[in-house]
Amino acid sequence: MSEMAANDPLPKPKRDLAPILLPVALALLMIPLVGSTSSWLTLTVASLAMGMMIFIMASGLTLVFGLMDVLNFGHGAFIAVGAYIATLVFAPFAASVQAESLWTNLAVLAPAALLSMAVSGALGLVVERVLILPVYGQHLKQILMTTGGLIVAEQTLYALWGPQIIPMPLPASLRGSFILGDVAIAKYRLLAMLVGLAVFIAIQLVLNRTKLGLLIRAGVENREMVEALGYRIRRLFLGVFMTGSALAGLGGVMWALYREQVHASMSDDLTVLIFIVVIIGGLGSIGGCFIGAILVAMVANYGGFLLPKLALVSNILLMVAILMWRPRGLYAVTSR
Secondary structure, X not given: OHHHHHHOOOOOOOOOOHHHHHHHHHHHHHHHHHOOHHHHHHHHHHHHHHHHHHHHHHHHHHHHHHHHOOOOOOHHHHHHHHHHHHHHHHHHHHHHHOOOOHHHHHHHHHHHHHHHHHHHHHHHHXXXXXXXXXXXXXXXXXXXXXHHHHHHHHHHHHHHHOOOOEEOOOOHHXXXXXXXXXXXXXXXXHHHHHHHHHHHHHHHHHXXXXXXXXXXXXXXXXXXXXXXXXXXXHHHHHHHHHHHHHHHHHHHHHHHHHHOEEOOOHHHHHHHHHHXXXXXXXXXXXXXXXXXXXXXXXXXXXXXXXXXXXXXXXHHHHHHHHHHHOOOOOOOOOOO
């Protein structure tokens, strides 16, 4: 019996499907409340697109906290910097942005997004070396240092670009909607959904299917052992922080195009929203962050349609409801 037991395969952990089904249940619940099927479909697609943009911004903070145990309250600075860098690319190519050709528009949009990610990632390197490195493992000091960094970054943006709102119009080919019967689906929202899904899949593949991801996750569990094997875990963590900063920059570009404007204080409201998503997701879970971002967007869109006044506090109410159900978030990955 003992030999048979020894040769038996290890039991697979049960998959927790409840959080995955939650957005589906919420969407179905809204059908009779919204009334019109076309309005419901439009709101649902808008929620998915908005959720993908929120996820892109929140995924960077989720990586940094979940893998590095760093509370970065200055994450919003990378979002704003990414948006402003994109305006520098859009300005001299305004004619190409307003051209009717999709490929001409993408020839400007893609370099703008890549440059924003590069600059935000480079800024993340500086922040990690100067502000984060001396306070690893000290959450209170991390909060103070990164909050101070956010204030400095915001005031620097004010000094360079001024307090005025800078328009950032959508490329001409991404304006308008696809009409499917009575349903209007905005073109840009479809692009946002594709980019968000691509980011989610890429992060999951790197963390779960590559040696680099294995080393990062092993370093989180036992840093001394990984270093004893000859790997420089500090460099790996620096790479994680830069990746999180670059994703914030990409999210800043996507959000600026969604709002069609950029301003220095755009990070203020987004920082609160992102932390709500990270808390709902489980403080470090990429899957939880993904579902949390969709839930936040769905509650905001459905709530804004049904009860506009309630929409102002919908995110807080959602977070309270989730934490009453699961005090550690949808997919808690740590005991923190």
